[in-house]
Amino acid sequence: MAIRLKDIAADLGVSAVTVSKVLRGKTDVGEQTRQRVWQRVREVKYQPNLLARGLASGKSQTVGLIVPNLMHPYFAEFAKSLKAGLRKRGYLLILASAEEEPELEREEIDNLLARGVDALLLATCQTEDDATASLAGVQVPCVLVDRALPDTGRPFVGLDDVAAGRLATEHLLGLGRRRIAHITGEGFSTAGDRLTGYREALIASGIEPQAAWVVNRPRLEQAGDTAGVEAMVELLALTDRPDAVFCVNDLAAMGAIHAALAAGLRVPEDIAIIGCGNLRQADYLCVPLTSVDQSTEEQGDLAATLTVGLLRGEEPGQEWQLRVAPALVLRASTGS
Amino acid sequence: MAIRLKDIAADLGVSAVTVSKVLRGKTDVGEQTRQRVWQRVREVKYQPNLLARGLASGKSQTVGLIVPNLMHPYFAEFAKSLKAGLRKRGYLLILASAEEEPELEREEIDNLLARGVDALLLATCQTEDDATASLAGVQVPCVLVDRALPDTGRPFVGLDDVAAGRLATEHLLGLGRRRIAHITGEGFSTAGDRLTGYREALIASGIEPQAAWVVNRPRLEQAGDTAGVEAMVELLALTDRPDAVFCVNDLAAMGAIHAALAAGLRVPEDIAIIGCGNLRQADYLCVPLTSVDQSTEEQGDLAATLTVGLLRGEEPGQEWQLRVAPALVLRASTGS
DNA sequence: CGCGCTTACGTCATCGCTAACGCCACATAC
DNA sequence: GTATGTGGCGTTAGCGATGACGTAAGCGCG
Numbered sequence: 001m002a003i004r005l006k007d008i009a010a011d012l013g014v015s016a017v018t019v020s021k022v023l024r025g026k027t028d029v030g031e032q033t034r035q036r037v038w039q040r041v042r043e044v045k046y047q048p049n050l051l052a053r054g055l056a057s058g059k060s061q062t063v064g065l066i067v068p069n070l071m072h073p074y075f076a077e078f079a080k081s082l083k084a085g086l087r088k089r090g091y092l093l094i095l096a097s098a099e100e101e102p103e104l105e106r107e108e109i110d111n112l113l114a115r116g117v118d119a120l121l122l123a124t125c126q127t128e129d130d131a132t133a134s135l136a137g138v139q140v141p142c143v144l145v146d147r148a149l150p151d152t153g154r155p156f157v158g159l160d161d162v163a164a165g166r167l168a169t170e171h172l173l174g175l176g177r178r179r180i181a182h183i184t185g186e187g188f189s190t191a192g193d194r195l196t197g198y199r200e201a202l203i204a205s206g207i208e209p210q211a212a213w214v215v216n217r218p219r220l221e222q223a224g225d226t227a228g229v230e231a232m233v234e235l236l237a238l239t240d241r242p243d244a245v246f247c248v249n250d251l252a253a254m255g256a257i258h259a260a261l262a263a264g265l266r267v268p269e270d271i272a273i274i275g276c277g278n279l280r281q282a283d284y285l286c287v288p289l290t291s292v293d294q295s296t297e298e299q300g301d302l303a304a305t306l307t308v309g310l311l312r313g314e315e316p317g318q319e320w321q322l323r324v325a326p327a328l329v330l331r332a333s334t335g336s
Numbered sequence: 337m338a339i340r341l342k343d344i345a346a347d348l349g350v351s352a353v354t355v356s357k358v359l360r361g362k363t364d365v366g367e368q369t370r371q372r373v374w375q376r377v378r379e380v381k382y383q384p385n386l387l388a389r390g391l392a393s394g395k396s397q398t399v400g401l402i403v404p405n406l407m408h409p410y411f412a413e414f415a416k417s418l419k420a421g422l423r424k425r426g427y428l429l430i431l432a433s434a435e436e437e438p439e440l441e442r443e444e445i446d447n448l449l450a451r452g453v454d455a456l457l458l459a460t461c462q463t464e465d466d467a468t469a470s471l472a473g474v475q476v477p478c479v480l481v482d483r484a485l486p487d488t489g490r491p492f493v494g495l496d497d498v499a500a501g502r503l504a505t506e507h508l509l510g511l512g513r514r515r516i517a518h519i520t521g522e523g524f525s526t527a528g529d530r531l532t533g534y535r536e537a538l539i540a541s542g543i544e545p546q547a548a549w550v551v552n553r554p555r556l557e558q559a560g561d562t563a564g565v566e567a568m569v570e571l572l573a574l575t576d577r578p579d580a581v582f583c584v585n586d587l588a589a590m591g592a593i594h595a596a597l598a599a600g601l602r603v604p605e606d607i608a609i610i611g612c613g614n615l616r617q618a619d620y621l622c623v624p625l626t627s628v629d630q631s632t633e634e635q636g637d638l639a640a641t642l643t644v645g646l647l648r649g650e651e652p653g654q655e656w657q658l659r660v661a662p663a664l665v666l667r668a669s670t671g672s
Numbered sequence: 673c674g675c676g677c678t679t680a681c682g683t684c685a686t687c688g689c690t691a692a693c694g695c696c697a698c699a700t701a702c
Numbered sequence: 703g704t705a706t707g708t709g710g711c712g713t714t715a716g717c718g719a720t721g722a723c724g725t726a727a728g729c730g731c732g
Contacts, residue, residue, distance in 0.1 A: 052688035052690085070412040077407060281617045341719065
């Protein structure tokens, strides 16, 4: 059916190996032959069979990315940027989504490996232990994204979540707020680190973090939930109502704003709200949301660089834990 | 490196072919041998090499999906649902995004074919002619998604866009509005069909569609644009200001609401606004957006059924043009 | 007993491509 | 003149699986 190397070779009266060499830029082919091969290749629009190539060479020039959820703009944007970065360096990307199901994530890992990817990028939706176990036998270079596995020392690209938590909290402190709450969703390093940053900032300002100020909702990282609303309702019921809330992500923050307004409060006058992630839609809200930006594009690019570095045999070490700096994006929810 | 068929065969003292047969459920293997093979396979967590399998068999049990943009929730959700549907039927999905670049889309087509996908699903970002040309030489079954190529008669799954346009417009008419404008973005069948539906509904109500009521902005289908705002500004400048607007998609509608409010108008009292696509975020807006829902999940499932049907050799005909019915989702932007 | 049929394997030749040599002609060196 | 490259191309042997046969043993049966 499709055109094969040997068809081109036959047409030109050379051997298939020669054609293969030309295609892969080997130097031991005469200039004339090279030209003739390229011309014929273009004429017939030859496309090498990647299955055969991968099988024979043991390399596929392809890396796989598994994200927990493509509905989340962060991962979609990350994938886009990563792909562009890889492309520049001659690699292809295969994208897979685990749909927030650990079981599916494991399947996707196997699947990509069975397809012979040269490297694997993973933003896991498993617990740290499970993820560590899933990656235990993986033979190819593997880069973690967004969610780190600190104990494994595996290469990582993501936001500096501690700094992000600190930045958001310091911003609220800078507005003169003192009763600063935090809505979080435990489970991944991201949430834990942001919580750490939040605590650090409070303590540095001489404020003792209150347990009641931290509301923890599982599965908060998923789209479409009302967990942010519920968490906010809980906070508003406190006798000493918070005057500011740092939400672990923008979705929770959107729910929080919703709940605050519904309770008759003014945002930001009565209660300031800040999110993290800087979603596009943050701009379109009733009260546009102040948020911590995470340079998603830069992360994708860094991940591409890192991955290709690993593929070139560079040894990973401490310097492979890349955390991009958070940046504040001011909007109405924390002041004009 | 990885475990191979022949390793398992050697361990068990049988031939590789026998193991292969067990794995593929062939019947000419003894019950005992079968058990032993399965047990060993599980023990060593054997994963077949899909490259080799695909090369040898000419089938990959894999289909490819190319979308124009993963940042768009519709495609992300469609992909999710399609994947689930294919999985149920024993197929895998490879996902690719063209990032709204026709050139990239062509590359992705070649890429997926070179990977030996058994079928291709495409939501094109090319013009109809270019897309037709890109698919001309494709040898595998091919299903179009969201954007049809009417002239080619290729299998298609998507929204019934004419009906959607009609439904939205009829809703506005039902509210008593008469000066109903339409913000569109030409280029794909989706926009054209919705415009058709809009016109049909007006005419059916005895209203003559006005050219000035239709504002056309290119690239409106992309995320993050301000095209909706600009289009609305233009409409509001008309001497005979519209009292309702049907926007070809929700993003444009969000911009439109923004612009209307900024101009000091009340939504929906002064001007009703309806979108299409029913994005999740429509709920979180300042004025929650009435929208036409497109049953994205159902579409994904239909696409899976259709694709697998084609792979089983069923012949495509007129009945393969699957258009799901639109459904109105009422929110504040067109009345309480 | 010999025939055909079934059951349960195994052999062999690909699939399309690449890694690793091999080989030959010609040029250059000493 | 023999040794020593060195461009330029071909040969061979896989990569890890599968498809299409081949075949030996066991069975029933006229």
